[in-house]
Amino acid sequence: MKLEDKLMTVDMKDIVALCKRRGFVFPASDIYGGINGFWDFGPLGVELKNNLRDLWWKHMVLCPPIGPDGTPVEIVGLDSAIIQNPKAWEASGHVGGFSDPMVDCKETKLRYRADHLIILHQEQGNPQDLRAVTFVEGTSEEDISKRLKKLGFSPNISDYKTFKFFDFPYVSENLDKIFGPDAKEKGTLTPPKQFNLMFHTFVGATAGEDNKVYLRPETAQGIFLNFKNVLDSTRVRVPFGIAQVGKAFRNEVTPRNFIFRSREFEQMEMEWFCHPDEAKKWFDFWIEQRKKFWLSLGLSEASLDCRKHGQDELSHYAKTGEGTYDIEYKFPFTAPGFGELEGIAHRSNFDLTQHEKHSGVKMEYMDPVDTSKRFIPHVIEPAAGLTRGVLALICEAYTVDANRPSGMYMNFHPALAPKKAAILPLTAKEEHVPLATKLYLELREEFAVDLDIKQNIGKRYARQDEIGTPYCFTIDNDTVTDGTVTVRDRNTMAQERISMDSVAGYLREKMRA
RNA sequence: GCGGGUGUAGCUUAGUGGUAAAGCACUAGCCUUCCAAGCUAGCUAUGAGGGUUCGAUUCCCUUCACCCGCUCCA
Structure with missing residues (x-):
């Protein structure tokens, strides 16, 4: 079946229904009516998730790829705490920069990032006659002039002083006199609302600002915090990587699209530490490796996209250097567009430098051979969503087939299938x-x-098709007489006979990813 | 956060201001020599809370969850 046809017939509703019916994914707190942004993995979902996680771990830590020089690269594992010293998140920029204040327009129902707004203000003798108009940063001078004229103000931009939204004097008190970017009336903007995307809680039995801590919004920082520990306790040498799989938490404004954007999710991240001069080489290397990884799991070439971030969408740590690449998957709810599966970011030496500043601990790496070479390593970070990966695998596997009793089957790679065979x-x-x-x-x-x-x-057979079991071994009268069983292939429904003794070897062969 | 939609059994659908119905699935048994067949029996539901009412699944209010669009999204 062509991909286009498949997308026509596969509906997210059917996938969500199957996930619940067969125990892949349940709404969290289902009996209490659910809770927005949280999902539970059922008996089959957790098997699928663990299989994906284990393959990633194998590919990163147990059997990492061969590097450009022909020898295997070096990566070690880590499992850091979800809660760290809150200073870690100040240093990483998450406390200050991870939350973006938003402004709503009551008239147009539009929402703006306050730090993307500018205010043009014309000095007037009478404070009651305040002339202030908001624009989205990057609006062309021509459009600004047009709008000013439309409002009955001078269209000459040089008559105005330009402020960043938060630099405007007493901006909150003056909102009733300010025009929103798209509003016809003035005074339609709400005060900026702080969206803190980090969950917080308190350490100890009493709650108070002095013992406030955060649930990690990414697993990466735990790796940076342990950079020195790993260097001192193992014999790794730059370039090397530290890999970690674990839960992360983000208080998303709008959780959407099943488990694609949830508030509690799982990441598979690897931080690759290298010499600044080699960052470009390793960046390209990891993009290639990571793409190969997803393809090897059965995601089709047509539904994967590799895309470089635009300057405006770069995160605070990736403004310089090689930028960020996204590996994206064409989910049913994004098609014909794509949704992020993994981001490969050049974090430069941002994080290590920040932690050196805030903690006072030297993060410099000294070349053990040439001790005159000292530098803070640059970091290439392939950061994949485990939860999103599972969703992509489920979407990819869901195959409509009117010619079989179940009407569909889950086309999982045998290495990923929650059940390898039914007897x-x-x-x-x-x-x-x-x-x-x-x-x-x-x-x-x-x-x-x-x-x-x-x-x-x-x-x-139909039940096994629905959960994506690749092989069924059936015992019949011939088994009794000649010791053979039939193997029924999930995708083709074809059968062949093999001897009962060779079943384990047969499966072992098929499991190779 | 805004606007629109949806909410009855695991699923798909009935229905009513007065005992909530069916098909499929599921469980047990019978039958069955390769793709959801058949027979018998069984399990399971009005998302939650409040109001009106003698009585609410039905009418009203609130809330929650999910879907679509906007917004947002290291």
């Missing part, structure tokens, strides 16, 4: 069950497998 005695009578049980007991030592005895064989 099905053709009937619940005779000698089929004992033989099936024997095979099941053998396979469960090595693979996640199901033994399903009840109901007719068609229903059981």
